[in-house]
Structure formats: C-alpha cells, structure tokens
Amino acid sequence: MESIAQLLQKIPKYDGLPEMLQALIPIIVSSIVIFALLALAVLFMVWLERKVSAHIQDRLGPMVVGGWHGWAQTIADALKLLLKEDIVPESVDRVLFKMAPFIVFLGAFAAFVVLPFGASSFVTDLNIGILYIVAVSSLSVIGIIMAGWASNNKYSLYGSMRAAAQVISYEIPAAVAIMTVVIYVGSLSMVEIVRAQEGGFLNWFLFRNPFLFLAFIVYFIASLAEVNRTPFDLPEAESELVAGYHTEYSGMRFAFFFLAEYANMFLVSSVAATLFLGGWTAPFSILQFIPGPVVFFVKALVLIFIQMWMRWSLPRLRVDQLMYINWKVLLPISFALILGAGWMAIL
Amino acid sequence: MDKNLLSQIVFYFFAVLTIGSAAVVVFARSLIRSAFALLFTFFGVAALYAYLGADFLAATQMVIYVGGILVLILFGIMLTHKLYDLKIKTASVQLIPAVIAVVAVFAVLAFFMLRTQWFQSGSMLSGPTTASIGNLLMQDFILPFEVASVLLLLALIGAAMIVRRRPE
Numbered sequence: 110m111e112s113i114a115q116l117l118q119k120i121p122k123y124d125g126l127p128e129m130l131q132a133l134i135p136i137i138v139s140s141i142v143i144f145a146l147l148a149l150a151v152l153f154m155v156w157l158e159r160k161v162s163a164h165i166q167d168r169l170g171p172m173v174v175g176g177w178h179g180w181a182q183t184i185a186d187a188l189k190l191l192l193k194e195d196i197v198p199e200s201v202d203r204v205l206f207k208m209a210p211f212i213v214f215l216g217a218f219a220a221f222v223v224l225p226f227g228a229s230s231f232v233t234d235l236n237i238g239i240l241y242i243v244a245v246s247s248l249s250v251i252g253i254i255m256a257g258w259a260s261n262n263k264y265s266l267y268g269s270m271r272a273a274a275q276v277i278s279y280e281i282p283a284a285v286a287i288m289t290v291v292i293y294v295g296s297l298s299m300v301e302i303v304r305a306q307e308g309g310f311l312n313w314f315l316f317r318n319p320f321l322f323l324a325f326i327v328y329f330i331a332s333l334a335e336v337n338r339t340p341f342d343l344p345e346a347e348s349e350l351v352a353g354y355h356t357e358y359s360g361m362r363f364a365f366f367f368l369a370e371y372a373n374m375f376l377v378s379s380v381a382a383t384l385f386l387g388g389w390t391a392p393f394s395i396l397q398f399i400p401g402p403v404v405f406f407v408k409a410l411v412l413i414f415i416q417m418w419m420r421w422s423l424p425r426l427r428v429d430q431l432m433y434i435n436w437k438v439l440l441p442i443s444f445a446l447i448l449g450a451g452w453m454a455i456l
Numbered sequence: 457m458d459k460n461l462l463s464q465i466v467f468y469f470f471a472v473l474t475i476g477s478a479a480v481v482v483f484a485r486s487l488i489r490s491a492f493a494l495l496f497t498f499f500g501v502a503a504l505y506a507y508l509g510a511d512f513l514a515a516t517q518m519v520i521y522v523g524g525i526l527v528l529i530l531f532g533i534m535l536t537h538k539l540y541d542l543k544i545k546t547a548s549v550q551l552i553p554a555v556i557a558v559v560a561v562f563a564v565l566a567f568f569m570l571r572t573q574w575f576q577s578g579s580m581l582s583g584p585t586t587a588s589i590g591n592l593l594m595q596d597f598i599l600p601f602e603v604a605s606v607l608l609l610l611a612l613i614g615a616a617m618i619v620r621r622r623p624e
Contacts, residue, residue: 237511244515247523254530
C-alpha cells in the first residue's frame with residue numbers, strides 16, 4: 110500500500126485534495142488492485158482446472174473460445190454468469206440468502222490483504238499476519254452455514270453442516286502446523302516469515318529439518334480439507350447432495366461462491382508457499398533477477414496444480430474416514446511435530 | 457483534523473454495527489436470526505479492539521468467538537430437533553422486577569464507567585502487542601494460564617465422558 114500511496118503522490122494536484130481523501134484513496138485503490146488480481150487468478154485457475162482434468166482423462170477440454178487452447182472460455186463463462194437472472198426461490202430466508210455469498214467471499218478476500226507477493230508488493234504487513242488469516246477465514250464458515258440454512262433445502266443444509274464440521278476440525282492441525290514455523294521465526298508477520306528464509310532453497314523451512322517437512326505435509330492435507338477439495342469434497346458431493354450448500358444459488362450469487370472457492374484455493378497455496386517454500390525468494394542465487402511476485406506466483410501455482418492433480422486422481426472419503434484422519438492421525442502428528450520442532454529450535 | 461474525522465467515522469460505524477446487531481440478537485423472533493446477528497456483534501467488537509490498537513486481541517476474538525463459539529451455537533440450534541423454526545415469544549412478563557434489575561445493573565455499570573480512569577488511545581503503547589502478551593502469559597501469569605488450560609482440558613474430558621457409549 111505504501112508503494113501505491115507513493116505512486117499516487119506523483120499525480121499532479123494530488124496534494125491539493127483534502128487529507129481525508131488522501132488517506133482513503135490508497136485504501137480503495139489497493140482493494141481494487143487486489144480484487145482485480147484475485148479475479149484474474151481465479152479466471153486462470155478455472156481454465157487450468159478444466160485443462161488439467163481434461164488431460165488427465167485423455168480429453169482436450171475447452172479448445173474453441175479465444176483461439177489458442179480455449180483461453181477465453183472462463184471469461185465467456187463469467188460474463189454469462191454475471192448477466193443471468195438473479196433467481197431467489199420462493200421459500201428461502203431472503204435476507205440471509207442474499208447475504209451469504211458476500212460473507213463467504215469476504216472471508217477469502219480479506220485474507221489477501223496480508224499476503225506478501227514480493228519484497229515490497231503487499232498491501233499491509235500486520236504484526237499478527239498469519240493469525241489474521243486464520244481469523245478472517247472463520248468468516249467463510251459462518252457464510253457457508255448461512256447459505257445452507259437460508260436455502261431451505263435439505264441438500265443445502267446437509268452440505269453446509271458437513272462443510273462447517275470439516276473446516277473447523279481441520280483448522281486445528283493446520284494452525285498447529287503453522288505454529289511450528291512461527292516458533293522458528295519468532296514473529297507472526299508474513300513478511301518476517303519470508304525474510305527468515307532468504308538465501309536459496311536450503312533455507313526454506315521445508316528443507317530445514319524433518320519436523321518442518323512433515324509440518325508442510327500436514328498443512329497441505331489440512332488445507333485441502335479446509336477448501337473442500339477432493340479427497341475431502343464431501344460438502345458438495347454431487348452424487349449424494351446435488352451441489353451442497355450452493356444448490357439453490359444461480360447467476361451472480363453462485364459466481365461469488367465459485368470465486369470464493371477458487372480464491373481460497375489460491376489463498377491456502379500462497380500461505381503454504383510463504384510459510385514453507387520461501388515466498389518471493391528465489392530457489393537459486395542465479396535466479397535472483399526474476400521479480401519476487403513472479404517467483405511467488407509460480408510457487409503458488411505449483412501447489413495449486415498438485416491440488417488439481419489430486420482432485421482428478423483420488424476418490425472421495427467417507428464422513429467417518431474424514432473425521433478419523435483429522436482427530437486420530439493429523440492432530441497427534443501435529444502435536445508431536447510442534448514438540449519436535451520446538452526441541453530442534455532450542456538446540 | 458481531517459484524519460481525526462476519518463477515524464471517528466470508523467469508530468462510530470463499528471459502534472453502531474455492534475450495538476445495532478446486538479439489538480437484533482435480542483429482539484429477533486427466530487433463534488437462528490439472533491445467532492447470525494451475533495456474527496456482526498462479534499465482528500464489531502473485534503474491529504473496535506483493532507481500532508484501539510489491540511491487534512492480537514482482535515484476531516483472537518475472531519478465532520474464538522466467530523470461528524468457535526458462534527459455529528457451536530449454530531450447530532446447537534440446527535441439530536436440535538424443531539428448535540430452529542420455533543418462534544420465540546417476545547411478550548413482556550414480570551415488568552416491575554425487570555425494570556428494577558435493569559436500573560440497578562445500569563447504575564452499577566454507569567458508576568464504574570464514570571469513576572474509572574480510562575486509558576486514552578493517545579497514551580497507549582502503539583506497536584506489536586503479541587510478544588509482550590506472550591512474555592506476560594509465560595512469566596508473570598503462568599499460574600492462571602495453566603489453571604485455565606487445566607480447566608479447559610477437564611471440560612473436554614468431561615464432554616467426551618458424557619457422550620461415550622457405555623457397554624450394556
């Protein structure tokens with residue numbers, strides 16, 4: 110945000126504006142920049158998901174719109190969704206039904222404020238950075254429950270209950286895995302966490318010691334469940350629940366759920382890239398000429414690709430298996446990891 | 457002066473949000489609406505903490521109250537059979553005792569509110585609070601901290617004990 114504020118200073122007569130506007134405009138501009146970035150990333154990820162799934166199943170996927178490998182397909186789809194009629198079914202709770210997609214999206218969007226895309230390209234560097242991300246993502250859970258209840262549809266209600274139970278359970282091992290990194294850095298700030306990993310890939314927390322390597326795997330599995338991806342996609346299991354909590358939604362409100370889902374995928378991948386893969390720092394010193402944001406996006410995209418790869422390779426878990434993995438496997442492992450990582454940090 | 461005005465607008469926005477949604481919590485006729493209105497109350501309180509510079513407290517408020525307690529309340533309402541579409545009666549009963557109790561509570565609160573020397577936000581430490589909170593919890597307040605964690609552990613074991621299926 111500082112760099113945006115400095116850029117704005119160069120606009121002639123900017124100093125002449127009232128102070129209140131001078132304080133407000135950088136905030137508004139950076140929100141718009143983050144939103145545009147997010148929308149672009151999501152458009153690209155949806156296209157990538159369709160291509161990856163197609164090639165895994167020996168198909169070609171979208172090939173027509175836009176010419177080269179159907180690159181404009183998701184732009185066309187997004188426009189179609191935005192122009193559709195806003196249908197609100199008869200027996201829904203109108204206020205909550207209309208509010209829910211925006212609360213779900215808010216939870217995803219607010220977290221992007223603290224992501225460090227590069228050494229100087231981030232909106233703000235909060236002292237409590239990573240804790241802030243954990244905190245605002247709890248908004249999405251409430252939004253999902255709200256959508257499921259307001260729809261007045263049993264599939265929606267089942268889907269939202271599953272989603273909420275899953276998200277709040279897997280938050281715990283994810284947060285404990287995050288804590289192992291915080292022990293080493295001694296700060297919750299995202300920028301500080303990346304600074305602690307500068308200087309080649311051997312300094313990344315992923316390769317520091319075996320406990321952190323396992324913590325990365327625990328975080329990755331838990332984050333898959335938090336964003337409701339296969340093999341943890343029970344909340345929207347098509348074969349049993351139609352579409353889960355967004356069964357009754359269409360048009361723009363559905364688009365917001367879709368946006369939030371992919372934004373959350375990008376979010377957990379960026380958090381994993383920041384915490385364990387060195388964020389914007391280059392893996393080799395000869396690669397340091399590449400701008401930080403590019404390195405950051407490549408790392409996040411690699412993790413997103415792995416998420417997609419798993420989605421199209423693995424079957425879905427049962428509910429009892431889901432809870433078993435969380436409470437009896439991931440949670441004890443993550444507690445052992447925090448002890449081990451703490452012990453290694455003292456040594 | 458203009459910046460001051462902006463921060464006052466922010467403060468009054470969140471104050472109105474907190475109190476307004478708290479009123480919805482009390483007066484809503486359906487239980488689930490009350491629970492969802494509580495989201496905005498918790499959010500507004502967290503925003504007010506952040507406004508006062510207590511960043512760690514604000515995030516903790518969100519994690520514990522929104523991510524934990526509110527979800528628990530919503531689950532409780534949804535899983536309880538035929539409770540979530542129950543209409544709550546908002547008729548007034550016991551008017552005179554209620555008025556006496558409310559006036560008494562208000563008098564006590566107002567008395568202490570006016571007598572206490574409040575910190576002005578200007579004189580407050582601005583800067584990271586997380587490290588100092590951690591040091592205080594692990595050094596000066598280690599005993600209450602541990603007592604609280606043992607209490608929580610007891611509650612957890614107790615809950616697991618109650619729901620356990622006993623062999624017939």
